[in-house]
Amino acid sequence: MDLISTLALYFCLTCAIIFFIGLLYSAIIFWFENEKxxxxxALLIAIILPIPYFLSWQYSWEIVAIILLIDLILTAVxxxxxxxxxxxxxxxxxxxxxxxRDIMFSRNELKPGSQRYEDYYSKNPNRKATDNEFRKExxxxxxxxxFYNKLAYAASNxxxxxxxxxxxxxxxxxxxxxxxxxxxxxxxFLIGWSKKLGALNIGFTKIENYHYYSHKGRGESYGQExxxxxxxxxxxxxxxxxxxVTAAPQASIVMxxxxxxxxxxxxxxxxxxxxxxxxxxxKAHIDxxxxxxxxxxxxxxxxxxxxxxxxxxxxxxxxxxxxGVVTTNFEIPVHKYQQNHSMLDFCNRCKKCADVCxxxxxxxxxxxxxxxxxxxxxxSEACFTYWAKAGTDCGRCMATCPYSHPDNLLHNSIRWGIKxxxxxxxxxxxxxxxxxxxxxxxxxxxxxxxxx
Ligand code: SF4
Ligand code: SF4
Numbered sequence: 001m002d003l004i005s006t007l008a009l010y011f012c013l014t015c016a017i018i019f020f021i022g023l024l025y026s027a028i029i030f031w032f033e034n035e036k037x038x039x040x041x042a043l044l045i046a047i048i049l050p051i052p053y054f055l056s057w058q059y060s061w062e063i064v065a066i067i068l069l070i071d072l073i074l075t076a077v078x079x080x081x082x083x084x085x086x087x088x089x090x091x092x093x094x095x096x097x098x099x100x101r102d103i104m105f106s107r108n109e110l111k112p113g114s115q116r117y118e119d120y121y122s123k124n125p126n127r128k129a130t131d132n133e134f135r136k137e138x139x140x141x142x143x144x145x146x147f148y149n150k151l152a153y154a155a156s157n158x159x160x161x162x163x164x165x166x167x168x169x170x171x172x173x174x175x176x177x178x179x180x181x182x183x184x185x186x187x188x189f190l191i192g193w194s195k196k197l198g199a200l201n202i203g204f205t206k207i208e209n210y211h212y213y214s215h216k217g218r219g220e221s222y223g224q225e226x227x228x229x230x231x232x233x234x235x236x237x238x239x240x241x242x243x244x245v246t247a248a249p250q251a252s253i254v255m256x257x258x259x260x261x262x263x264x265x266x267x268x269x270x271x272x273x274x275x276x277x278x279x280x281x282x283k284a285h286i287d288x289x290x291x292x293x294x295x296x297x298x299x300x301x302x303x304x305x306x307x308x309x310x311x312x313x314x315x316x317x318x319x320x321x322x323x324g325v326v327t328t329n330f331e332i333p334v335h336k337y338q339q340n341h342s343m344l345d346f347c348n349r350c351k352k353c354a355d356v357c358x359x360x361x362x363x364x365x366x367x368x369x370x371x372x373x374x375x376x377x378x379x380s381e382a383c384f385t386y387w388a389k390a391g392t393d394c395g396r397c398m399a400t401c402p403y404s405h406p407d408n409l410l411h412n413s414i415r416w417g418i419k420x421x422x423x424x425x426x427x428x429x430x431x432x433x434x435x436x437x438x439x440x441x442x443x444x445x446x447x448x449x450x451x452x
């Protein structure tokens with residue numbers, strides 16, 4: 001009994017020290033992330049939580065120390081119990097191809113009175129009234145929009161203008177002399193090089209029919225059927241920086257979107273040209289010039305899962321990324337898609353994006369059947385109408401998603417818990433709410449972006 005009591009007392013002292021240092025570290029990290037509320041709360045717990053452990057050791061309260069020890073052991077066991085995960089999973093949608101003419105960016109380009117406008121709405125009369133709602137608003141990057149910011153909007157326009165200049169480089173002549181390169185060597189090189197170019201993560205998949213749009217929905221080739229498909233795809237992510245995203249839906253979000261579309265476009269162009277120079281057909285898919293649905297390609301390439309908000313959620317940066325894709329006929333070893341059950345289980349419980357969405361476009365429900373496929377579907381019309389009002393691409397959902405927190409030891413430990421412990425997934429949402437708030441306010445934009 002003496003030995004157990006002594007062990008329990010020293011165990012209490014160790015716990016007091018670990019809890020204090022761990023929570024103090026969290027408070028410091030939160031502070032530097034400009035999360036003052038979270039920092040204050042972590043500091044408060046750093047002071048309160050170790051008290052019973054410290055006092056037990058200090059005054060040799062043996063019984064209390066043993067109770068605390070048993071309590072901690074039971075908690076550790078509870079976290080490792082494989083509790084059932086939510087059965088409300090999404091299917092691996094879609095089974096059919098999406099027509100690019102149906103996406104909001106394409107519909108936004110239809111000019112009332114034009115032939116394209118008349119053709120589109122004669123085939124889709126049910127969409128006319130809702131689409132005319134966003135046409136009544138100021139529009140993306142408009143000086144009449146809610147978050148108009150002269151310099152930030154000009155900077156965004158500059159990024160979108162620059163990425164548009166890449167359109168002539170998305171494809172090109174293929175070197176007639178094909179170099180013999182082993183798939184493994186190519187894989188190794190692409191993984192290393194893409195990181196050097198600025199990508200966060202890269203994945204590879206075999207192309208499925210549903211990866212490609214059925215028809216072009218933008219530009220001169222509007223309405224053309226997309227017939228030529230490559231067999232493989234390289235997908236990669238680029239990070240959207242936290243300080244620009246957390247101020248969403250203010251102007252910094254659209255600046256950052258423009259910047260990262262540009263980065264993704266540049267990397268895709270480089271990889272496409274690289275493959276063609278080695279004798280392999282390849283095409284870059286960049287902002288405004290996509291033939292594939294990037295989130296679906298990226299999901300199947302193992303970069304993440306499609307979550308409640310309809311974006312690709314990556315394990316480390318959540319939805320706080322932009323995507324780039326290169327399709328090719330080089331036979332690359334591919335990722336075997338496996339559904340990320342822990343992420344979908346967490347998404348089923350969290351619903352934070354649905355709570356903060358200013359247009360109520362995100363569902364609170366479990367995944368539902370849409371065209372025979374179980375999935376979450378956002379109300380894209382409501383979302384886009386808000387964009388047209390705000391002038392930015394909003395991003396409130398992205399900014400508040402618990403997966404979007406920065407990639408560091410603190411948040412990665414939480415992500416590890418979410419991935420491995422069903423019980424932890426159940427408490428991680430209230431924990432996130434406790435530190436950040438259920439509907440956290442938008443952060444301030446960096447001072448150099450603010451209107452003066
Ligand atoms: S971008 Fe904004 S409006 Fe659109 S779904 Fe996300 S939070 Fe809602
Ligand atoms: S905010 Fe929550 S529910 Fe929404 S996508 Fe992120 S994890 Fe899923």
